[in-house]
Amino acid sequence: xxxxxxxxxxxxxxxxxxxxxxxxxxxxxxxxxxxxxxxxxxxxxxxxxxxxxxxxxxxxxxxxxxxxxxxxxxxxxxxxxxxxxxxxxxxxxxxxxxxxxxxxxxxxxxxxxxxxxxxxxxxxxxxxxxxxxxxxxxxxxxxxxxxxxxxxxxxxxxxxxxxxxxxxxxxxxxxxxxxxxxxxxxxxxxxxxxxxxxxxxxxxxxxxxxxxxxxxxxxxxxxxxxxxxxxxxxxxxxxxxxxxxxxxxxxxxxxxxxxxxxxxxxxxxxxxxxxxxxxxxxxxxxxxxxxxxxxxxxxxxxxxxxxxxxxxxxxxxxxxxxxxxxxxxxxxxxxxxxxxxxxxxxxxxxxxxxxxxx
Numbered sequence: 030x031x032x033x034x035x036x037x038x039x040x041x042x043x044x045x046x047x048x049x050x051x052x053x054x055x056x057x058x059x060x061x062x063x064x065x066x067x068x069x070x071x072x073x074x075x076x077x078x079x080x081x082x083x084x085x086x087x088x089x090x091x092x093x094x095x096x097x098x099x100x101x102x103x104x105x106x107x108x109x110x111x112x113x114x115x116x117x118x119x120x121x122x123x124x125x126x127x128x129x130x131x132x133x134x135x136x137x138x139x140x141x142x143x144x145x146x147x148x149x150x151x152x153x154x155x156x157x158x159x160x161x162x163x164x165x166x167x168x169x170x171x172x173x174x175x176x177x178x179x180x181x182x183x184x185x186x187x188x189x190x191x192x193x194x195x196x197x198x199x200x201x202x203x204x205x206x207x208x209x210x211x212x213x214x215x216x217x218x219x220x221x222x223x224x225x226x227x228x229x230x231x232x233x234x235x236x237x238x239x240x241x242x243x244x245x246x247x248x249x250x251x252x253x254x255x256x257x258x259x260x261x262x263x264x265x266x267x268x269x270x271x272x273x274x275x276x277x278x279x280x281x282x283x284x285x286x287x288x289x290x291x292x293x294x295x296x297x298x299x300x301x302x303x304x305x306x307x308x309x310x311x312x313x314x315x316x317x318x319x320x321x322x323x324x325x326x327x328x329x330x331x332x333x334x335x336x337x338x339x340x341x342x343x344x345x346x347x348x349x350x351x352x353x354x355x356x357x358x359x360x361x362x363x364x365x366x367x368x369x370x371x372x373x374x375x376x377x378x379x380x381x382x383x384x385x386x387x
Contacts, residue, residue, distance in 0.1 A: 047180025
């Protein structure tokens with residue numbers, strides 16, 4: 030899931046993604062079969078009604094759930110188009126934030142579309158929409174028709190005139206890659222912050238000796254909520270070599286990398302795709318968590334509440350949790366409705382680490 034930003038200027042109110050609104054307005058005119066690549070932007074808006082002969086592809090289980098409730102046939106995977114029920118005549122996509130993913134999905138679309146098929150892209154100028162559309166059009170002998178819509182949104186439509194002989198560079202999207210050594214860490218494009226070690230997570234790990242030293246009992250079972258590619262688990266396992274691990278995230282792409290990291294270090298780990306640990310059953314001795322605070326791309330205070338509730342539900346009696354959040358999120362105050370104690374261990378670089386006792 031998307032992790033923290035250290036900007037405190039974000040607003041709590043959700044705002045509609047105007048590019049996605051503009052794309053939804055094109056749906057009725059699209060020639061089926063249609064493929065819809067749906068990423069985390071979808072979380073910010075009500076879902077349109079399903080349409081015949083459409084198939085959606087997403088890597089997030091919460092969005093897959095929304096799509097399925099709306100009646101869309103949905104493939105939940107790392108955007109695996111080999112699972113398509115039919116070849117598309119139209120592919121639509123509100124472009125993502127990550128360039129490698131956008132390039133990968135454009136390549137998939139241009140390969141799958143027949144001559145005369147259309148790729149419909151939505152976004153804003155600062156998303157790189159114009160550049161993506163023009164580069165895609167050049168690959169298939171087309172010109173991109175780009176129109177401005179409300180809220181500074183743009184829709185680019187291109188009609189495939191020839192087979193592509195090249196692909197846009199996608200950073201070897203399908204490959205899990207080593208991103209760090211000593212310790213060795215693996216990740217891949219499509220995972221939040223896939224080429225870096227998150228500063229908030231590193232701050233949490235720095236407080237782990239103090240957290241563990243405050244209890245006479247060594248935890249035997251540990252859950253990593255919103256695990257991403259598994260950085261917290263790998264680093265914490267160096268201090269808890271005998272622990273059994275539960276890693277969970279709502280992003281199927283992230284869990285591919287998390288599984289690789291757990292296998293690399295021979296960890297006794299269960300890796301589960303779930304939204305805020307929904308459906309998972311404890312008890313565990315300790316929860317470690319660097320929760321997102323965005324639902325889609327809008328700041329959501331309710332996400333913090335959901336992760337706190339999940340941690341409380343999974344923990345054994347007297348179990349403890351260690352969270353890292355942006356400084357402006359009042360996690361320690363929110364937690365007192367569920368936990369008996371809540372203490373800020375450190376505040377640094379826009380983040381704070383909070384320990385909780387059930």
